[in-house]
Amino acid sequence: MRRTIALIVAVLTVSSFAYASGGKNSIQIKGSDTMVNLGQAWAEKYMAANPGEFVAVTGGGSGTGLSSLISGTCDIAMSSRNIKEKEIALAKGKGVNPYEVKVALDGLAVVVNPKNPVSKLTTEQLAQIFTGRVVNWKELGGEDKKIVILSREVNSGTHVYFKEHILRKNDPNSKEEFAASALMLSSSQAIADEVAGNTAAVGYYGMGYISPKQKAILVAKDEKSEYEAPTIENVVNGKYPISRPLFLYTNGQPQGLVKKLVDFVLSREGQDIVLKTDFVPIAK
Amino acid sequence: MRKLKEFIIEKLILVCGLASIFFVILIFLFLLKEGLALFGTVTPSQFLFGKSWYPISEPAQLGILPLILGSVLVTLGAALISIPIGVACAIYIAEVAPAKTKEILKASIELLAAIPSVVLGFIGMVTLVPLVKTVFRLPTGLTALSGSIMLAFMAMPTIVSIAEDALYSIPKTYKEGALALGATHWQAIWRVMLPAASSGILAAVMLGLGRVIGETMAVMMITGNAAVIPHSILQPVRTLTATIAAEMGEAVVGSEHYFALFAVGIVLFIISFAINVTADLFLHKKR
Numbered sequence: 001m002r003r004t005i006a007l008i009v010a011v012l013t014v015s016s017f018a019y020a021s022g023g024k025n026s027i028q029i030k031g032s033d034t035m036v037n038l039g040q041a042w043a044e045k046y047m048a049a050n051p052g053e054f055v056a057v058t059g060g061g062s063g064t065g066l067s068s069l070i071s072g073t074c075d076i077a078m079s080s081r082n083i084k085e086k087e088i089a090l091a092k093g094k095g096v097n098p099y100e101v102k103v104a105l106d107g108l109a110v111v112v113n114p115k116n117p118v119s120k121l122t123t124e125q126l127a128q129i130f131t132g133r134v135v136n137w138k139e140l141g142g143e144d145k146k147i148v149i150l151s152r153e154v155n156s157g158t159h160v161y162f163k164e165h166i167l168r169k170n171d172p173n174s175k176e177e178f179a180a181s182a183l184m185l186s187s188s189q190a191i192a193d194e195v196a197g198n199t200a201a202v203g204y205y206g207m208g209y210i211s212p213k214q215k216a217i218l219v220a221k222d223e224k225s226e227y228e229a230p231t232i233e234n235v236v237n238g239k240y241p242i243s244r245p246l247f248l249y250t251n252g253q254p255q256g257l258v259k260k261l262v263d264f265v266l267s268r269e270g271q272d273i274v275l276k277t278d279f280v281p282i283a284k
Numbered sequence: 285m286r287k288l289k290e291f292i293i294e295k296l297i298l299v300c301g302l303a304s305i306f307f308v309i310l311i312f313l314f315l316l317k318e319g320l321a322l323f324g325t326v327t328p329s330q331f332l333f334g335k336s337w338y339p340i341s342e343p344a345q346l347g348i349l350p351l352i353l354g355s356v357l358v359t360l361g362a363a364l365i366s367i368p369i370g371v372a373c374a375i376y377i378a379e380v381a382p383a384k385t386k387e388i389l390k391a392s393i394e395l396l397a398a399i400p401s402v403v404l405g406f407i408g409m410v411t412l413v414p415l416v417k418t419v420f421r422l423p424t425g426l427t428a429l430s431g432s433i434m435l436a437f438m439a440m441p442t443i444v445s446i447a448e449d450a451l452y453s454i455p456k457t458y459k460e461g462a463l464a465l466g467a468t469h470w471q472a473i474w475r476v477m478l479p480a481a482s483s484g485i486l487a488a489v490m491l492g493l494g495r496v497i498g499e500t501m502a503v504m505m506i507t508g509n510a511a512v513i514p515h516s517i518l519q520p521v522r523t524l525t526a527t528i529a530a531e532m533g534e535a536v537v538g539s540e541h542y543f544a545l546f547a548v549g550i551v552l553f554i555i556s557f558a559i560n561v562t563a564d565l566f567l568h569k570k571r
Contacts, residue, residue, distance in 0.1 A: 064533040071537065090536055146423045153509070153530045154340045177338050180350070183426055183520050184509040186530060197414060200423045 026054035027257055031065020031078035032157050033187060034106060034206040035246055038277045039078055045273060046264050053257065062157030069249055070096055075258055077249040080106065080157030080206075081164075097252045103265050105280035107207040107235040108162065108242040111192075111214040113199040118142040120218040120227040123241055126166050129202060132179025137200065149182040150191045150203030158188070161244050162204055207235075208278035235280045246279065315553060319546035322346070326540075331547060337511040337522070339531060339541045346544045348551065350511045354428070354521030355497055355555075357514050358507060361432025362439055362496045367489055369436070370443030374488075377444070378451035379473055390445075397441035405502035408434040413506055420518055426508030428521045434502050439492035446491060450484020451477060483566040490563030494556050500525040524552050 029039050036059040043055035060068075065077035070091045083091075083098050091098050110126060112118060118140050121129075128134040130149055138144045152159040159178075168174035185191050191203040196213035207230045210216050218227035221241045234240035254262045264270050271281040322331065326346055334347015377389050408430060416433075417425030458480055462472035478485070500523075508520025509530065528545050535542040 060533050063536075067533075067536045086539070087536065090538070148423045155531060155533050160340070175341075177336075177341060180336065180512040181510050181520070183424065184511075184522070184530065186504065186509075194424070194426070198417070198424060 025052055025257070026056065027076060027261055028074040029055060029057045029076045029078060029248075030060060030068045030074040032062040032080040032246070033059040034080045034156075034158055034208075035078040035104075037208070038104065038246075038274065038279055041273045041277050042261075042265055042270060045269065046261055049264075050260075055261065061153070061155035062160070063155045066098075066249060069098065069251065070094055072096065072251075075250065076261070079247045079249055080244065081160045082247070083249060098249045099251070099253055101248045101250070101254070101262055101266070102245045102282055103248050104246045104271075104274045104282060105235055105243055106246050107230040107232075107240050107280065108158065108204055108244065109207040109210050109230040110202065110204050110217040110219060110242070111195050111210065112202050112217060113195055113197075114213070114215045115199045116142060116215065118217070119215065120220070122220045122222055122225075123166055123169075124222065126219070127169065127176070130162070130178055130182070131167055131176050132181060143199075145200040148198060148201040149179055150194055150201055151178050151182040151184055152188070152191070152205075153184045153186055158205065162242075165244070166242065206279075207231075232275070232278075232280050243280070245282075312553065315546055315550050318543060319548075319550040322540065322543035322547045326544070331544070332551075335513060337527070339535075339544060344540055344544075346540070348524070348527075348548060350513045351522055351524045351527050351548065352551065353513055354507070354511075355523040355525070355552075357428045357517060357521055358431045358435060358503060358523055359493060359497045361428060361517050362435035363489070363493055365432060366436035366439040366443055366492060366496075370440045370488070370492065371447055371485060373440070373444045374447035374451060374485075375473060375478075378448045379469075379477065390448075393441050393444050396437065397445075401438060401499055402501045402505075404434055404437060405505035408502060408506045416518075422518055424508065424520065426506060426520050427518050428507055428514060429517045431503045431507040431521070431523075432517065434506060435496045435499055438499060438502070439496045442495055443488045443492040446488035447481070447485045450481040450488065453484070454480045483569045487563045487566040490559050490566065494559040494563065497559065498525060498552070498556050500529050504529055524548050528552075 029043070036057060039057040043057050046055055047053060062077075062079040062081050065074065065079055066083055066087050068074040069077035070087065071094070083100065088098060110121070116137070118137060121140065125134070125140060129140075129147060130151070132149070134140065135147055136144065137147055151162075154160075163176070163178060164170065167176040167178065183194075185194065185203075188205040188209050191205055192209050192211065192214060195201045195203050207216070210230070216230050218229050219241055220227045226239070228234045228240045230240050230242070235243040248262060248265065250258050250262065274281045331346055331348060332352070333349050334345065335349050336345045336347050337350060338345040373389070373393075377386055381389060412430050412433060413425035415425070416422065416427060416430050420429075454477055458476050459472050462476040463469070467475065503523050504526035507523065507526065509522045509526055510520040511522040511527075512519070514521045528548055531541070532545055535545055
């Protein structure tokens with residue numbers, strides 16, 4: 001009996017040592033839901049190439065990632081928007097120096113149900129829909145149906161990007177908001193599901209989520225421009241008007257393991273993974 | 285030696301008893317500390333009666349009237365559905381049902397209470413939401429009504445078991461007296477048993493409602509979360525609980541938004557505290 005106990009204690013001690021030393025070989029990545037799949041793909045490849053090192057990736061939203069970076073609970077924050085002045089100030093107050101690395105591009109698709117006859121819109125029309133000034137599909141050449149606006153929750157970088165670049169047209173003084181009647185869904189998948197089942201719904205998400213159950217709207221900068229589809233090609237050549245950079249934020253210039261991972265992400269191999277997960281590699 | 289043992293056990297139990305009070309006070313103080321910090325920048329009336337909730341804009345608009353009304357609407361809807369069904373079910377179990385049916389019913393109601401709310405929310409999302417949409421010809425099924433129906437399922441076990449207890453604890457002589465005077469079974473239940481158990485039944489209803497207003501996961505999944513002042517139960521609403529759950533992850537610690545969410549927590553705490561105290565008053569009146 002006593003022997004068994006001694007054995008258990010010994011095993012526990014050894015394993016806890018192993019765990020403690022494992023802590024130094026691990027990186028915590030947290031943030032944007034849009035980038036979770038991408039982050040996980042990077043982590044898998046990276047861990048396969050570097051046995052013994054451990055990368056953990058979790059989502060939660062860009063805001064969640066950045067606030068974890070600020071409070072020191074993650075090593076790298078994934079973000080689908082630029083860090084805000086306020087967040088930088090808060091970070092500095094806690095001795096954290098956010099360092100920005102642009103790692104990929106993402107096209108934002110505006111999607112409707114495949115049965116919806118509307119298939120192209122200008123960014124101006126999108127602003128009118130999502131602020132609630134246009135309330136019926138009839139006004140856009142569709143059926144006589146009330147538009148159901150789907151948006152992401154406020155912790156989503158996609159929400160913030162869409163508000164600043166479409167609703168507010170990049171004007172920092174603009175006071176435009178999502179219509180109060182917009183439904184706030186907690187994930188891109190929830191938006192995809194609702195659009196697939198609702199002929200009056202319109203929503204937005206990163207183009208990696210596009211499937212045959214939704215129809216991606218062709219978007220034009222203004223009435224004179226061409227209407228373009230959200231494809232990788234159109235995002236690379238800049239023709240598709242709603243694309244955004246995706247970032248990793250680290251505390252100060254990347255060092256040690258974090259640097260190794262960031263370098264991997266920016267390498268040819270890392271950027272191939274970007275393409276495979278339906279995002280757009282940054283031009284080298 | 286025996287006395288000492290007795291003494292120690294007594295004191296230990298006392299500490300355990302006091303612990304729960306201690307925790308409640310600690311939680312309330314923490315809520316107050318974080319929540320009241322908001323009122324340096326926003327007045328309480330702006331907060332309680334403001335009509336727009338745009339917490340991450342510059343400047344942020346932190347009016348929770350739509351959220352309060354959303355919570356109230358969903359809760360009222362759930363009450364309207366769960367109270368009649370729940371009380372009727374309690375009467376059936378306590379008075380009408382034969383012993384075997386009674387056992388089966390009681391067990392299945394306990395089973396209903398054991399379903400995690402996220403599971404109910406998920407089931408509601410894939411079955412109830414499309415149904416509500418087609419039945420009422422709505423643009424979307426993510427409405428207050430869907431939330432009310434799902435929450436009624438959650439309030440029912442509480443209402444049924446406490447109301448059944450109340451009916452069961454009425455002295456047998458009441459019923460026997462009524463029957464002896466020539467009342468039918470139904471007359472005895474309606475005119476004698478129900479009034480006699482009324483305070484217990486009201487307490488059951490209040491505790492059921494307390495559970496509904498604090499429920500988060502299911503409402504977040506099926507009420508649409510649009511922060512508008514609702515005009516009908518067939519509109520999407522955003523509740524107090526769902527707001528805290530959805531936004532706490534984003535709020536930077538120490539920001540106005542963070543304090544506002546704690547202030548929402550205070551409002552919620554006060555509402556459910558009031559409901560529980562009312563329930564308690566009814567329960568004590570009974571004795």
